[in-house]
Amino acid sequence: MSLLALNNIEVVYDGVFLAVKGISLGVPKAGLVALLGANGAGKSTVLKSISGLLKAERGQVTRGQVTFDGEDMLALDPPERVRRGLVHVLEGRRVFEHxxxxxxxxxxxSMHADRAKVKRLVDEMFARFPRLAERAKAKAGYLSGGEQQMLAIARALMTEPKLILLDEPSLGLAPFLVDEIFDIVRRINAEAGVAVLLVEQNAVAALELVNSAYLIDQGRIVMSGTAEVLASNPDIQDAYLGGGAKHVDYHAVKHYRRRKRWLA
Known part of the structure; x- marks a missing residue:
């Protein structure tokens, strides 16, 4: 049974613009899943439909279901979804710089009434992220981009989530920092059993991290499967991985392109 399940979700902005068109996907308990796609494909919109942050951008889920741990999420406001164990790390880190x-x-x-528990969680985060412990008294605005991303992830973990929605964690980071951030995500998943739904344009890094992935194009899912299957697909290699394979599977190419035409 999936921890998170989206069934035929449609999202409309300003009552007229259909941004997401019939998206269905699932994240298993303690799973690592990626949602890949180009800029403007609808990746972040999908995450906001899950976390409940569409309303601030005049967006609305107009069709479909979002269930988390067997419960309908669409009826709940964002803070209540966090209390259920679902947390969203937004693109651009969004730490409180002051x-x-x-x-x-x-x-x-604020969801934890036990102050002793809060102190324990802070200590755990500083143990998990030693670089943050070294900069504990500095203003967050003076941290490096990688340190701010670590802080955004650590802040999300303070809610003791079952699932983290992680939006473009590699954005603006040097390659060695991307490797470090993704290694942190891998350890959080393995050690704490926290499921991750990762939105990422860096398909190479994402497919090395996750177990399965979905490819979104113009608001629709056009391909899904294990990370190995997507990484070996010639269209994925051409568009997202920096070059095609020598031995092209023309059946897969035709199926993918035909599916894109059907969904257009």
């Missing part, structure tokens, strides 16, 4: 890393972590603990 606060220290420790204060950023504390800002995510």
């Amino acid at each position: 606060l220290t890393p420790e204060e950023n972590l504390l800002a995510a603990t």
Whole structure:
């Protein structure tokens, strides 16, 4: 049974623009799943439909179901979804720049009444992210991009989530920092059993991290499967992985392109 399931989701902005068209996907418990696609394909919109953040952008889920741990999420507001164990790390990190890393972590603990538990969680985050512990008293705005991304992930973990929605964690980071961030995500998944739905344009790094992936194009899912299957597909290699394979599977290419025409 999936921890998260989207069934035929449609999202409309301003009551007229259909941005997401019949999306269905699933994330298993403790799973690592990627949602890949080009800029403007609808990746971030899918995440916001799950976390409930569409309303601030005049968006609305007009059709379909979002269920999390067997419960309908569409009837719940964003804070209640967080209490259920679903947390969203937004693109661009969005840390509170005027606060220290420790204060950023504390800002995510309003759901915890036990102060001893809050202190334990802060200590756990600093143990998991030693670089944040070193910069605990600095203003978050003065942290490097990689450190801010670590802080955004640590702040999300303070809610003790079952699932993290992670939007473009590699954005603006040097390749060695991308490797470090993705290694952190891998360890969180393995050690804490936290499921991850990763939205990412860096398909090479994403497919090395996850177990399965979906490809979204113009608001529709056009391909899905294991990370190995998507990484070996010649169309995926040409468009997202920097070059095609020598031995082209023309049947897969025809099927993918035909499916794109059907869905257009």
